[in-house]
Amino acid sequence: MEQRYYQPEIECASPETIKALQDERLVKQVKHVYENVPYYRDMMDKKGVKPEDIKSTADLHKLPFITKDDLREAYPYGLLAKPLSECVRIQSTSGTTGRRVVAFYTQHDIDLWEDCCARAIVAAGGTNEDVCQVSYGYGLFTGGPGLNGGSHKVGCLTLPMSSGNTERQLQFMTDLNATILCCTPSYAAYLGESLREKGYGPDDIPLKAGIFGAEPWTEEMRHDIEKTLGIKAYDIYGLTEISGPGVSFECSEQTGMHINEDHFIAEIINPETGEVLPEGEIGELVFTSLTKEAFPLLRYRTRDLCVLNRKKCSCGRTFIKMSKPLGRSDDMLIIRGVNVFPSQIETVLLKEGYSPNYRIEVDRVNNTDTFDVYVELSQEMFSDTVKDITEREAKLAAAMRTMLGIGPKMHLVAPKTIARSEGKAVRVIDKRKLH
Ligand code: DLL
Numbered sequence: 080m081e082q083r084y085y086q087p088e089i090e091c092a093s094p095e096t097i098k099a100l101q102d103e104r105l106v107k108q109v110k111h112v113y114e115n116v117p118y119y120r121d122m123m124d125k126k127g128v129k130p131e132d133i134k135s136t137a138d139l140h141k142l143p144f145i146t147k148d149d150l151r152e153a154y155p156y157g158l159l160a161k162p163l164s165e166c167v168r169i170q171s172t173s174g175t176t177g178r179r180v181v182a183f184y185t186q187h188d189i190d191l192w193e194d195c196c197a198r199a200i201v202a203a204g205g206t207n208e209d210v211c212q213v214s215y216g217y218g219l220f221t222g223g224p225g226l227n228g229g230s231h232k233v234g235c236l237t238l239p240m241s242s243g244n245t246e247r248q249l250q251f252m253t254d255l256n257a258t259i260l261c262c263t264p265s266y267a268a269y270l271g272e273s274l275r276e277k278g279y280g281p282d283d284i285p286l287k288a289g290i291f292g293a294e295p296w297t298e299e300m301r302h303d304i305e306k307t308l309g310i311k312a313y314d315i316y317g318l319t320e321i322s323g324p325g326v327s328f329e330c331s332e333q334t335g336m337h338i339n340e341d342h343f344i345a346e347i348i349n350p351e352t353g354e355v356l357p358e359g360e361i362g363e364l365v366f367t368s369l370t371k372e373a374f375p376l377l378r379y380r381t382r383d384l385c386v387l388n389r390k391k392c393s394c395g396r397t398f399i400k401m402s403k404p405l406g407r408s409d410d411m412l413i414i415r416g417v418n419v420f421p422s423q424i425e426t427v428l429l430k431e432g433y434s435p436n437y438r439i440e441v442d443r444v445n446n447t448d449t450f451d452v453y454v455e456l457s458q459e460m461f462s463d464t465v466k467d468i469t470e471r472e473a474k475l476a477a478a479m480r481t482m483l484g485i486g487p488k489m490h491l492v493a494p495k496t497i498a499r500s501e502g503k504a505v506r507v508i509d510k511r512k513l514h
Pocket of ligand 1 (some may be wrong): 222291292294295296304314316318323324325381384404407
């Protein structure tokens with residue numbers, strides 16, 4: 080595929096150019112935050128760091144971390160660095176517990192954020208000839224507004240569908256010849272399943288690419304979606320606190336997501352000790368936003384576990400790449416002492432020929448953890464006899480044990496009995512937290 084870039088001068092700049100830009104922007108940003116955000120100024124003062132101590136990215140480690148708890152404590156205006164009169168937008172996290180995170184944007188912030196999303200769309204092959212169906216939620220969630228803005232910048236004909244109303248999604252997709260689909264991977268899988276039920280094969284729709292993110296998904300799920308929809312599926316990552324989608328995005332190589340390093344510095348730390356880890360090690364991803372005016376976070380701990388890699392990429396971009404998040408340092412399940420990531424369970428299910436429609440339930444009975452995984456049977460498997468089902472469950476439990484080192488109780492359930500999601504899928508129910 081011919082490589083195209085939205086902003087080639089920076090996306091393909093030399094590492095030295097990018098480093099020099101980061102150094103210069105960091106010094107300016109630290110000063111901006113120190114002068115305008117009393118909450119972070121206090122944190123710096125407590126650590127004994129002054130803006131003058133930060134002369135380049137090599138000094139980044141001297142700054143204190145900021146966490147989601149700080150954001151909650153400072154809610155709603157405590158981390159704002161610009162007068163409200165200069166802000167034009169808020170977005171918020173989809174979190175259902177505790178205080179929501181509210182992020183503020185100036186018009187300049189929105190502009191740069193949309194550039195980042197435009198880079199992702201162009202990396203997925205998008206041009207002004209494309210029809211881009213944005214089926215992420217619109218509203219407080221950043222998915223819809225971010226990709227919508229990026230799609231406009233690229234000049235695509237934008238279908239601002241938002242999530243939900245699957246019938247209408249399919250009608251627009253087929254009637255208006257959508258070529259790019261943006262939504263969560265779980266919703267993409269559901270749209271694919273619904274199209275198949277309507278008798279559409281991958282060759283009957285003009286879709287060519289998907290830009291999927293906002294939740295973890297596996298390589299196996301990528302292959303499934305690519306096959307069902309007849310597209311190339313690209314990953315996109317981001318978080319509300321740091322802007323929204325487009326903090327990093329995948330290119331045609333599909334071996335990790337390029338981080339927009341002119342706007343964000345990424346670090347990997349040991350989540351226990353806070354120590355900065357060398358490139359190539361797994362740890363918690365930490366971001367410093369270099370250009371945000373209204374809500375600039377320095378060393379924000381994402382809780383996402385990742386690996387960074389600066390190997391030369393065949394796409395020509397020079398930005399460092401992050402792996403798919405391998406889990407979250409806070410969402411990792413510890414079941415009977417074993418660390419379990421939902422993505423490992425998904426990998427086994429898809430390898431064994433099941434759909435990504437599953438639910439993990441963990442509880443504690445008589446001081447022992449229980450571990451149950453519910454998985455939907457496909458229509459063809461459903462006609463199997465009870466004996467076949469029992470055998471299937473035993474085979475799956477064994478495959479899980481090989482992958483995880485611990486065997487869940489498997490429950491194969493009837494097709495379409497696990498609720499579908501239109502946004503981020505809820506796949507883990509940890510009842511131990513309720514006791
Ligand atoms: O999910 C922003 C977004 C919208 C990203 C659309 C991509 C596409 P939040 O709701 O604040 O923002 O959730 C951020 O979602 O810390 C990750 O744990 C997870 N996440 C986001 N993208 C990915 C991805 C949006 N590609 C949190 N793979 C992040 C895995 C992801 N997890």
